[in-house]
Amino acid sequence: MKHLHSGKVRDLYELPTGELLMVARDTISAYDYVLDTPIPDKGRILTQLSLWWFERLADLLPNHIVSADLPPDAPAEWAGRAVVVRRLDMVPVECVARGYLTGSGLKEYTKTGSVCGVALPAGLLDGSRLPEPIFTPTTKAAVGEHDEAMTFTQVEATVGDLAPRLRDLTVAVYRRGAEMARERGIIVADTKIELGLDPSGELVLGDEVLTPDSSRFWPADAWEPGHAQPSFDKQFVRDWLTSPESGWDQASGEAPPPLPDEIVEQTRARYVEAYERITARTFT
Numbered sequence: 001m002k003h004l005h006s007g008k009v010r011d012l013y014e015l016p017t018g019e020l021l022m023v024a025r026d027t028i029s030a031y032d033y034v035l036d037t038p039i040p041d042k043g044r045i046l047t048q049l050s051l052w053w054f055e056r057l058a059d060l061l062p063n064h065i066v067s068a069d070l071p072p073d074a075p076a077e078w079a080g081r082a083v084v085v086r087r088l089d090m091v092p093v094e095c096v097a098r099g100y101l102t103g104s105g106l107k108e109y110t111k112t113g114s115v116c117g118v119a120l121p122a123g124l125l126d127g128s129r130l131p132e133p134i135f136t137p138t139t140k141a142a143v144g145e146h147d148e149a150m151t152f153t154q155v156e157a158t159v160g161d162l163a164p165r166l167r168d169l170t171v172a173v174y175r176r177g178a179e180m181a182r183e184r185g186i187i188v189a190d191t192k193i194e195l196g197l198d199p200s201g202e203l204v205l206g207d208e209v210l211t212p213d214s215s216r217f218w219p220a221d222a223w224e225p226g227h228a229q230p231s232f233d234k235q236f237v238r239d240w241l242t243s244p245e246s247g248w249d250q251a252s253g254e255a256p257p258p259l260p261d262e263i264v265e266q267t268r269a270r271y272v273e274a275y276e277r278i279t280a281r282t283f284t
């Protein structure tokens, strides 16, 4: 099969049928680096979680999933982490919705009092819940570049009449995911979805959806506005990398060192826990 694209943690191939195969790797990224040490089963866990969400979002909009069965000419090791999807004409906007303020949104808010042109109440802190979830689109930056915030006017200039539908669908997907995850003790602070047009001009949900790679997952019981919230899945990795034990100096510009087995195991357990809590299924 033909290799089309490699992201930090996923690859995209074209099948002889013209459909695409989206393959999730066991890699994890932290501090803008793809770490050398894989997290066993991460690709399978997040693929299965995403498939579970696609089913629960099907009443909101159609999706690109064709099959979770491994195509005949794909390597057996991809089983459970490769999904056949139909080809879409992807919208050139990263569709992001935020229910909480942190990261680049907080940075913009601190400077301007708004995010992507949306004015927010004064006095919000890192991790504050927003009065309502907001659409905070960005450009699709080239590899190695950073996405740039877009105002709704810029989205309209880019996609025309699709703009309000991108906004409404992105916020609706976020609301559904955030509500269901919160009932299971996980805050989804924000999420990025990919939308594309099918040949009939219908907007279709692509990519992966509501995973810890496409969203910020926070443990609800640790939520406390005013400082950076602990990541549900990446905190063990972040804490070790920034501890003296790793010997890594982030300011050096050098790539992080390999992770100890203990950190790998704890991180794998967090992915399993997120999957099992949200889906109420046992990961096997």
Ligand SMILES: N#Cc1c(N)ncnc1-c1cnn(Cc2cccc(F)c2)c1
Pocket: 005, 006, 007, 010, 011, 012, 020, 022, 023, 064, 085, 086, 087, 088, 089, 090, 194, 196, 206, 207, 208
């Ligand atoms: N999903 C989807 C999709 C589709 N259904 N049709 C056409 N293009 C795409 C598509 C193009 N880039 N990406 C991002 C991406 C995803 C997975 C792995 C990667 F390396 C990169 C998605």
